[in-house]
Amino acid sequence: MKERKSKSGSRRDFVKTAGRLLLAAPVLTLPVILSGKSDAKGYVWQIDPYKCTSCELCRTSCVMTPSAVKCTNAFPMCGYCDFCPGYLRQGAKAFNTAAENQLCPTGAIIRKFVEEPYFEYTIDETLCDGCSKCVKGCADFGNGSLYLQIMHNLCVNCNQCAIARKCPSDAVIRVPATEPYMRKELKKS
Amino acid sequence: MKKLRRLKKYIPYFIFVLLFIWHSVLYAQQQRFPRPEFEGGYTFPTHQFLNQRAPMWEYMDVAVLVGALMVTAWIALKKRSRQGLVWISLFSLAYFGFYRQGCICAIGSVQNMSLALFNDSYSIPLPALLFFIIPLIFALLFGRVFCAGVCPLGAIQELTGFKQVRVPKSVEMVLAVIPFVYLGLAVLFAATQSQFLICRYDPFVGIFRLDAPYTMIIFGSLLLIVGIFVNRPYCRYLCPYGVLQNIFSRFSVKHVTISPAECRDCRLCESGCPYDAILQSDPAPDVEKPKQSFKGSIIYFLMIPVLAAAFAVILYNFAPSLSVMNNNVKLAREIRLEKEEGIKAVSKAAVAFYESGKTEDELFEEERQIIGRFRKGAPWVGIFLGLSLGIGLFRLTIRKIRTFYEPDRGRCYSCGKCFKFCPVKIKT
Amino acid sequence: MKFSEKDIRIFKGISLVSGIFTLVIAVTMIFSLIQLKMISPLDSPSLQSVKEQFDRDPDNRDKAEQVRAIDLMARKAYFSSRWQVETGSYLLLAGAIIFVLFQQLVAGSEKPGRSLRPDKPDIDAERIKNRRYLVISAGAVTIVAVISSFVLRKELPAPGRSSVIAETTEQHAVIAEAIQLSDVNYPFFRGEGSRGIAGGTGFATEWNGTEGKNIKWKIALPRPGKSSPVIWGNKLFITGAGNGEFVVYCIDKNTGEILWTGAGSGFPGSSSEEPESDAEAGMAVPTAAVSENEVCAIFGNGNLVCFDHDGKLKWGKNIGVPMVTYAFSSSLLISDKLLFVQYDSQDKRSLSGFDLNTGEQKWETPRSDRAVNSSPVLATFDGQLQVLINGNPNVSSYDPVDGKELWSLPGVSGDVATSLAVNSKMVYAVSDYYKLNALKPGRNGSTVWEDNTFTPDVSSPVANDRYLFVTTGSGDAACYNAETGDTLWSHYFENPFYASTIIADNKVWMLDRSGIMHIVEAGGILKIISSSPIGENTDCTPAFSEKKIYIRGRENLYCISEN
Structure with a gap:
């Protein structure tokens, strides 16, 4: 009886060692296989402004509340219009800061007089919830200088961005962490 | 000059009026209004585009991971202190959970691995690769110490599991199949660039961030409430990385033991494990009939390849249905429905597709390729499922002579709850 | 750590209270979260309705104040639920920590329940049961595999499904005669x-026009319009509204x-509505279409009428009042007893x-692109007669028999108001501030060349087949090599062009x-033959028939011919 026990014991040991090697081998070779395909710097998520269709999903899809997506203005592209289609709602009767004329649901756009006839539009990111109403207005009627970006001080960099999954135009993409923003005035479509 | 500038004010209106007249419409991502020429020396405001913390810090996370794994292994295997494991769990929950907000995590890294292995366009971030490999190496050395004290998802469940309700063995066996399926599908979906299933249904990341879609929070809270009674529900019945840990841990060099010294077969620890991961002693019976049992087991052993083949066929057949999880395939189906049956494609994706100027043929070709990839990958997932199920069931049919109580190396989380049930003490 | 029974009871109480507290906070937080994600502050119906009232009566200061008050309230509510979520999450965390802490203390001081189970389970019996499970599951899975093989075989999609297309091409052979140019009829x-x-x-x-030189006749049209004249036989048809x-x-x-004079309103089913439109454009922008026995016209409110050539109303209907920011402007086309709208x-x-x-709608194909002001074009490619539309952002082609989309290619976006130019091989789409896009038509078509120097x-x-001529809103005219896109000539004519350019008698007719x-x-070489003034502003496209040219000015309709 003792003999049999030791025999089965040694067989078990053999299986164990074999299994151990079998599992260790791929795990240890993985880094070798992927050595050419790994990236020390990693990725972050960003919105390609030229693919974005301002569908409003950024506001609701982000895991953060409010969304880490904020509107930003590409000043070199901005027309500084008095009649800003990103600031004023459609059918606005007067071009001023009155509540009844504003498009932004959270009042996040700041309109500032620069000089006759120009107005500067900046975004208060603490108020902006990334709804993209202004982006749509500017893209449809203006120069398209207002655009959405994922703000990396707010983004928690999910392994898969929840917005990317929902984005209808595949505009949310991985970009190298060293260049985390896609600034519209610098990129061409 | 001044007059001209005054006139400029009306340029936008003028252009608008032009557009109004007769033929005219909306829409263009173009420079409709000329860039203003400012007189008063206006300069563009500079917008601060803030960056995430430097990538360097990710390596800090890796260092913390290694450190925490070593400490856990030492506490579990050498110190045998349940209290110590609770403390390291707390630390991991605080660091990987609440401070690092649940991303980067070893469970999710499975998908990054799969995506990188099967797609040339994606190169895996080095920290993700390390987060995948290091816990597995530790599992091979010391068992599931990662689950015991380092994984934040495990920690939050470990700390909230106060009551211990035993799950009937048959239910446990059926539920334990889910993680295998989950892992197989997650790898398949990641490899086909469809989606990261594990991240999508991560229950606790919302709690770590104190913010999430409410569905996620509801799911997480429910799991925690269930977990008060049925401990570690996510680890046992869902966690796909746990499957790998399970397999690796079975062959671990060293492992936590219930008894600090020799087991006396006193049966006191039988009720000590909430996960039913204690293997009972089963000494050799007096009467032997070894020949017959060997002959019988050959037939059962043959069931393993049968299961693997059958699952491969099933998964292959279901590949087109599974591919619906891919957004492009979903879109292509919608567009085809519109074309062939006149059901209007109204989803935002369809609208964006029409705007993008991509042709339907391109889309259908893409769909065909994705389904092709699913067809290629799905049988392997099937083989994996069949083998796992077959081997798992087969192991239950053969008898292993055991004269002592020991943890089931695959399913034991090295949580140390059983320590206090063992009456054997080492005199110091 | 050892605690007395009393301590434990207190701990239990505390953890119970904190547990309930956590639960309550969790529930309220979930509601706040749902609210935050689902509700945009300015979407509230009360605000919308007050805004509408204000829009109708923009001078009413009280209404403006009301809008502001409700607006402020809506935004306040939004930001307070944002605040609730932020603070709520910290309260939740605190509650949960207290709960967990005391539960741990309670659990830690409980003695291990060292209850022996009555008997060791019969391991052998279990093993036999498991054998049965193994065989049963293997059998079941195999059966599922076999069944799924039969059931799911057809799931394999065959992209393109070319058989459907093959069928319809046969039908077309009947009507795929090339469009012939008549020197009498100018129907669209x-x-x-x-084209x-x-x-x-x-x-x-x-x-x-002012001197009367070569003006055969000139009449004032009672009702103005931007539509152009069309001709069949000896009859000229034109629309007006006011x-x-x-x-x-x-x-x-x-x-x-x-x-x-036929009335385009007042018939059963017509609409008398006049949707908001640009004042200058008015309600008669689309041009009528005429065939051998019928003349059809559409107006800015969607009234669609069809008369015979003697002025008897054959049918009329309203196809829906188009809501466009400026004016409805797509002209009509007729082919093979079908009217395309x-x-x-x-x-x-x-x-x-x-x-x-009969006016019965035979088919309607939805187009998913954005609203444009272009008009449809009939052309034949690969022996297939097709209706082409310069959409935004795609140029699309439809089967005139059943309306099925034949192909769709990326065209132009922006302000798409021009119709397509076509020759026997290519399609040209253009929009201002965007580009001129020359496309090879068809399912496998693509952009051949593009340019953005001259964009009407x-x-x-x-x-x-050799040249493409464009006339722009800034007064430029240009000629491109139709195949390669090289600019062959350009000339600045000073006045902007709105009327569409026509090729007739080997000349290009450009009306500013x-x-x-x-x-x-x-x-390909610029040779200006002449520049002749009509004497009043013109936006409409001229018509050509039997040595005569017909031009609609702001007020008058002119017939020009050599005396």
Whole structure:
């Protein structure tokens, strides 16, 4: 009886060692296989402004509340219009800061007089919830200088961005962490 | 000059009026209004585009991971202190959970691995690769110490599991199949660039961030409430990385033991494990009939390849249905429905597709390729499922002579709850 | 750590209270979260309705104040639920930590329940059961595999499904005759097929509207419009609208006498609504279409009418009031007893085919692109007659028999108001501030060349197989090599062009907004033949028939011919 026990014991040991090697081998070779395909710097998520269709999903899809997506203005592209289609709602009767004329649901756009006839539009990111109403207005009627970006001080960099999954135009993409923003005035479509 | 500038004010209106007249419409991502020429020396405001913390810090996370794994292994295997494991769990929950907000995590890294292995366009971030490999190496050395004290998802469940309700063995066996399926599908979906299933249904990341879609929070809270009674529900019945840990841990060099010294077969620890991961002693019976049992087991052993083949066929057949999880395939189906049956494609994706100027043929070709990839990958997932199920069931049919109580190396989380049930003490 | 029983009881109480607290906070937080994600602050119906009231009555200060008050309230509510979520999450965390801590203390001081189970389970019996499970599951899985193989075989999609297309091409052979140019009939906007090419020769090149030189006749049209004249036989048809009236005029093309006036409203099913439109454009922008026995017209409110050539109403209907920011402008087309209507509204874009005799809608194909002001074009490619639309952002082609989309290619976006130019091989789409896009048509088509130097905003380009001519809103005219896109010549004519350019009698006829017709040779080298003024502003496209040119000015309709 003792003999049999030791025999089965040694067989078990053999299986164990074999299994151990079998599992260790791929795990240890993985880094070798992927050595050419790994990236020390990693990725972050960003919105390609030229693919974005301002569908409003950024506001609701982000895991953060409010969304880490904020509107930003590409000043070199901005027309500084008095009649800003990103600031004023459609059918606005007067071009001023009155509540009844504003498009932004959270009042996040700041309109500032620069000089006759120009107005500067900046975004208060603490108020902006990334709804993209202004982006749509500017893209449809203006120069398209207002655009959405994922703000990396707010983004928690999910392994898969929840917005990317929902984005209808595949505009949310991985970009190298060293260049985390896609600034519209610098990129061409 | 001044007059001209005054006139400029009306340029936008003028252009608008032009557009109004007769033929005219909306829409263009173009420079409709000329860039203003400012007189008063206006300069563009500079917008601060803030960056995430430097990538360097990710390596800090890796260092913390290694450190925490070593400490856990030492506490579990050498110190045998349940209290110590609770403390390291707390630390991991605080660091990987609440401070690092649940991303980067070893469970999710499975998908990054799969995506990188099967797609040339994606190169895996080095920290993700390390987060995948290091816990597995530790599992091979010391068992599931990662689950015991380092994984934040495990920690939050470990700390909230106060009551211990035993799950009937048959239910446990059926539920334990889910993680295998989950892992197989997650790898398949990641490899086909469809989606990261594990991240999508991560229950606790919302709690770590104190913010999430409410569905996620509801799911997480429910799991925690269930977990008060049925401990570690996510680890046992869902966690796909746990499957790998399970397999690796079975062959671990060293492992936590219930008894600090020799087991006396006193049966006191039988009720000590909430996960039913204690293997009972089963000494050799007096009467032997070894020949017959060997002959019988050959037939059962043959069931393993049968299961693997059958699952491969099933998964292959279901590949087109599974591919619906891919957004492009979903879109292509919608567009085809519109074309062939006149059901209007109204989803935002369809609208964006029409705007993008991509042709339907391109889309259908893409769909065909994705389904092709699913067809290629799905049988392997099937083989994996069949083998796992077959081997798992087969192991239950053969008898292993055991004269002592020991943890089931695959399913034991090295949580140390059983320590206090063992009456054997080492005199110091 | 050892605690007395009393301590433990207190701990239990504390953890119970904190547990309930956590639960309550969790529930309220989930509601706040749902609210935050689902509700946009300015979408509240009460605010919307007050805003609408204000829009109708913009001078009412009280209403403005009301809007502001409700607006402020809505935003306050939004930000307070944001605050609730933020603070709530910290409260939740605190509650949970207390709960867990005390539960741990309670659990830690409980003695291990060292209850022995009555008996060791019968391991052998279990093993036998498991054997059975193994065999059963293997069998079941195999059966599922076999069944799924049969059931799911057909799941394999065959992209493209070319069989459907093959069937319809046969049908087309019947109507796929090439469009022939008549020197009498000029049935649509921009002539036969709406392609900008007119038949016939011998048109006058020199005239002067104020002096009366070469002006055969001139009549004042009672109702204005931006629609262009169309001609069948000896009859010329043109539409007008104003003062709530929508009319179709039938005019003797030789004398200028108004033969009959048909009403485009007041029939059963018509609409008397006049949707908001640009004042200058009005309700009569789309050009009528005429066939052997019928003339059809559409107006800015969606009234669609069909008369016979004697002015008897065959049928009339309203196809929906198009909601466009400026004015509805897509002209009509007829082919093989079907009337094609390109409908562009903010709520719907489609192409429909109506039975010419009964007005019954035979088919309607929704178009998913954005609203445009272009008009459809008839052309034949690969032996297939097709209706082409310059959409935004795609150029699309439809089967005139059943309306099925044949192909769709990326075209132009922006302000798409011009119609397509076509020749036997190519399609040219253009929009201002965007680009000129030359496409090889078909399912496997693509952009051949593009350019953005000369981009018309309103005036549609025209092409033959060698050249493409464009006239722009800034007063430029240019000629491109139709195949390669090289600019062969360009000339600045000073006045902007709105009327579409026409090729007739081997000449290019370019009518500017001030009423001057610039006539150049249809060739790759610029040869200006003449520039003749009509004497009043013009936006409408001229019509050509039997050595006569018909031009609609702001007020008058002119017939020009060599005396």
